Amino acid sequence: MSFSFTFDAATEHVTVEPGSTKIPSRAFYNEGIRSVDIPNSVTEIGNYSFYDSYFEELVIPDSVITIGNYAFAYCNFDELIIPDSVTTIGAYAFDDNNIEQLVIPDSVTEIGNSAFSYNYIEELVISDSLTKINDYAFTNNSIEELSLIHISEPTRQAEIAYAVFCL
Numbered sequence: 001m002s003f004s005f006t007f008d009a010a011t012e013h014v015t016v017e018p019g020s021t022k023i024p025s026r027a028f029y030n031e032g033i034r035s036v037d038i039p040n041s042v043t044e045i046g047n048y049s050f051y052d053s054y055f056e057e058l059v060i061p062d063s064v065i066t067i068g069n070y071a072f073a074y075c076n077f078d079e080l081i082i083p084d085s086v087t088t089i090g091a092y093a094f095d096d097n098n099i100e101q102l103v104i105p106d107s108v109t110e111i112g113n114s115a116f117s118y119n120y121i122e123e124l125v126i127s128d129s130l131t132k133i134n135d136y137a138f139t140n141n142s143i144e145e146l147s148l149i150h151i152s153e154p155t156r157q158a159e160i161a162y163a164v165f166c167l
Contacts, residue, residue, distance in 0.1 A: 002019055002021055003016070003021075004016075004019075005017055005020070011034065011035070012032060012033055012035070012054075013033075013034060013037075014028060014033050014036045015037045016039055018040075018041055020041055020042055021042060021043055021044070022045075023044070023045045023046055024046045024049070025049065026046070026049070028049060028053065029048045029050075029051050029052070030051060031052075031053065033055070034053070035055060035057065036050065036058070038059070038060065038061050038064075039061065039063075040061045040063040041063060042064055043063055043064060043066070044064070044065065045068055045071045046071065047068035047069040047071065048073075049071045050071060050072050050075060051070050051074060051075075052075070053075045053076075054076050055075050055076065056077070057077065057079070058075070058079075059081075061083065062083045062085050063083075063085060065086060065087055065088070066088045067086060067089050069090035069093065069112065070090070071094075072094050072097070073095040075097055077097055077098065077099070078097070078099060078120075079100075080094065080099050080102060082105055082108065084106065084107045087109050089108060089111050089112055089115050090112045090115065091114060091115060091134065092113065093116075094115060094119070095114055096118040097118075098119065099120065099121055100122055101122065101123045101124075102116065102119075102123070102125070104124075104126040104127065105127070106129045107129070109131045110130070110132045111130065111132070111133045111137045113135045113136055113137065114136040114139065115134070115137050115138075116137060116138050117138065118139075118140045118141075119140075119141050120142055121138065121142065121143055122141075122145065123144070124141075124143055124145070124146050126148060128148060
């Protein structure tokens with residue numbers, strides 16, 4: 001694993017250098033980062049990587065496959081686009097933000113415990129490619145519209161855990 005970055009203290013901006021493949025756990029934990037550039041070489045965002053940052057905008061590149069536990073919890077952003085490359089979203093990964101609309105792409109097969117809890121999600125789109133949605137994944141949101149996108153004939157059943165959508 002290689003990881004390097006530059007930090008501009010005046011703007012609280014992080015640039016993860018090209019060639020970095022993983023943002024390690026707790027890399028910017030509780031640092032109050034305001035913006036980040038993540039290159040297409042990054043495939044994994046570790047646990048607590050950006051916990052308690054204050055993003056004005058978040059762009060996750062198409063190369064990312066795994067988003068770790070608490071990776072973007074308490075970051076205060078309201079718009080999120082999850083790229084088609086992501087397969088696993090860890091527990092509490094996007095907990096307690098201001099997300100209002102969310103599309104879970106076909107590539108995602110597992111969503112961790114409370115991954116999107118305590119947001120403001122009103123519109124949620126998920127596909128039938130999900131194999132597991134863990135406990136409390138979408139709790140304490142304002143979901144008014146839920147859409148399930150049918151991709152293909154089901155060959156398996158998804159495991160939907162306890163209180164996934166409760167308030």
